Amino acid sequence: MAAGHEPLSAEPAGQEWPGAFRGPFDSVTEPFTVRNRHGATVRGTLSRPARRADGGGADDGADGGADGGADGGTDSGADGRSGSRAGTGPPPVAVVVAGLGRPRLWTALPGLHLLANGFTVVRFDLTNSVGVSDGDILDFTLTRACEDLCDVARWARDRCGTQRVTAVTASITGRAALRAAALEPDLFALVGTLCGVVDVRATLTALLSGRDLVGQLHRGDASGLDGVGTLFGHDIRLRGVEGLVRDDWAGTAGTVRDLRTASRTRFVDFHAGGDPWIRRTDVRAVYDSVPHARTFFLPDAGHELNPAQTRRALAVLLRAHRALTGPPPGGRPRPPLRTPTSAQVSAQRRAEKALDRWWLARQRPGPGSAPVTAPAPATAPVAAGTPDPAGTAPAH
Structure with a gap:
C-alpha cells in the first residue's frame, strides 16, 4: 500500500487482501469496501492523483489539478470555497457510478479523465445491481441506488478530508443523484449526468414496449407486478414499481422538486x-x-456515449468545476485539460479486472444478501461506430 494511505475497510480475516497499484498519470488505486445503511457491502476503487514532489496537493501542471503549488496559495475544494493551504489541502473528490446493468469497469474512462485533471476518484458498484457489490439485480430499486450513492459519497468525503464532492452518473443513476443532492445539501457540490433519466415513468414505459405500470398502479391495478420485467438485458422484479410511486420517483414533477430543493x-x-x-x-x-x-x-x-462523446462531455463538466472553484491563486492561468488515451483506459481496466476476479472468487452470500450478479450483454442501442467498451462511459 502506498505510503501515507491509511488502510481501507478490511475483508474477512484470513483472506489475502490485494494492495494498491500504480496506474496512469502516476496515480495510485486502492480497493475499498463500505457497509451501506442496510449492512450490505459496497465494493469499489479509490484512485488518488499524483502528488507533487514538494509535498503539495494534486499537481497543477499539465493535468490541470487544483493545487496552488509551493507558493502558499490555496487548494480549491469541490464546493467552490478555498480549502487548506498548499501542501495540506486535499484534491477535489469525484464519486462515479454507472447506470443500471453496468459494472464499475464501464466507468474507467470518465474516472481516468477526472483523475488526470486532479481529482481523487471513487468508483463503485451499486448493491442489488451488477458487479462485485452485494445483492442481485432482481431486487434493484431506485431508492436503494440513491441511498448507496449518498452512503459512498459521505464515506468518500470523510475519508479524503474534503468538504463536498462531485458526482458523475448516467441514465437512471442520474435521477438517483438528483434526489441524493436534495437529501444531502451539504454533500454534493456538482452533479454531472450522462443521458440522465428525468421522467422515470416515461422511460420505464418505453423500455416495457408501452406498458405503463405506474399508470396501472394509479388505477389500483396491481396485476402482474409479482413477475419480472427485462430492463437493459436484466430481469428485475416489477414489484419495485410500487416504490417508484410511493417514493415520488415517477414523473417529472418529483424531479423538478428535487432540483429546486438542491x-x-x-x-x-x-x-x-x-x-x-x-x-x-x-x-x-x-x-x-x-x-x-x-x-x-x-x-x-x-443512450450510451462512445469514447469521443464521453471525452466531450467530461471536458464540459471539468470546465464547470473550474468555474465553480474559481481561478488558481496568484492569477496563474489554468493549464489545458488532460485526456487519457485508450491504452491508459485499457491498462486501468485490466488491473481492476484482476481485482474483481479476486473479489468474485471469495464472495459468499451473507445473511439476507445474494451473490453478486455478472453483467449481461447490452441490449440498448449504442451510437454507430462505438469502439470496444474499454473506453465507454457509464451506461443505463
Missing part, C-alpha cells in the same frame, strides 16, 4: 439526440426550471 448544488446534464428512452422535451422542461442547472445536447449520440 439549490446549493450545480447540475450539468448531457442529453443524446438519438436516445430512445429519454424525451428531449422532458429534459429541457426539467433543467430549464431552475437557474443552477444546465443541459447540453449531443445530437450524434445514443
Whole structure:
C-alpha cells in the first residue's frame, strides 16, 4: 500500500487482501469496501492523483489539478470555497457510478479523465445491481441506488478530508443523484449526468414496449407486478414499481422538486439526440426550471456515449468545476485539460479486472444478501461506430 494511505475497510480475516497499484498519470488505486445503511457491502476503487514532489496537493501542471503549488496559495475544494493551504489541502473528490446493468469497469474512462485533471476518484458498484457489490439485480430499486450513492459519497468525503464532492452518473443513476443532492445539501457540490433519466415513468414505459405500470398502479391495478420485467438485458422484479410511486420517483414533477430543493448544488446534464428512452422535451422542461442547472445536447449520440462523446462531455463538466472553484491563486492561468488515451483506459481496466476476479472468487452470500450478479450483454442501442467498451462511459 502506498505510503501515507491509511488502510481501507478490511475483508474477512484470513483472506489475502490485494494492495494498491500504480496506474496512469502516476496515480495510485486502492480497493475499498463500505457497509451501506442496510449492512450490505459496497465494493469499489479509490484512485488518488499524483502528488507533487514538494509535498503539495494534486499537481497543477499539465493535468490541470487544483493545487496552488509551493507558493502558499490555496487548494480549491469541490464546493467552490478555498480549502487548506498548499501542501495540506486535499484534491477535489469525484464519486462515479454507472447506470443500471453496468459494472464499475464501464466507468474507467470518465474516472481516468477526472483523475488526470486532479481529482481523487471513487468508483463503485451499486448493491442489488451488477458487479462485485452485494445483492442481485432482481431486487434493484431506485431508492436503494440513491441511498448507496449518498452512503459512498459521505464515506468518500470523510475519508479524503474534503468538504463536498462531485458526482458523475448516467441514465437512471442520474435521477438517483438528483434526489441524493436534495437529501444531502451539504454533500454534493456538482452533479454531472450522462443521458440522465428525468421522467422515470416515461422511460420505464418505453423500455416495457408501452406498458405503463405506474399508470396501472394509479388505477389500483396491481396485476402482474409479482413477475419480472427485462430492463437493459436484466430481469428485475416489477414489484419495485410500487416504490417508484410511493417514493415520488415517477414523473417529472418529483424531479423538478428535487432540483429546486438542491439549490446549493450545480447540475450539468448531457442529453443524446438519438436516445430512445429519454424525451428531449422532458429534459429541457426539467433543467430549464431552475437557474443552477444546465443541459447540453449531443445530437450524434445514443443512450450510451462512445469514447469521443464521453471525452466531450467530461471536458464540459471539468470546465464547470473550474468555474465553480474559481481561478488558481496568484492569477496563474489554468493549464489545458488532460485526456487519457485508450491504452491508459485499457491498462486501468485490466488491473481492476484482476481485482474483481479476486473479489468474485471469495464472495459468499451473507445473511439476507445474494451473490453478486455478472453483467449481461447490452441490449440498448449504442451510437454507430462505438469502439470496444474499454473506453465507454457509464451506461443505463
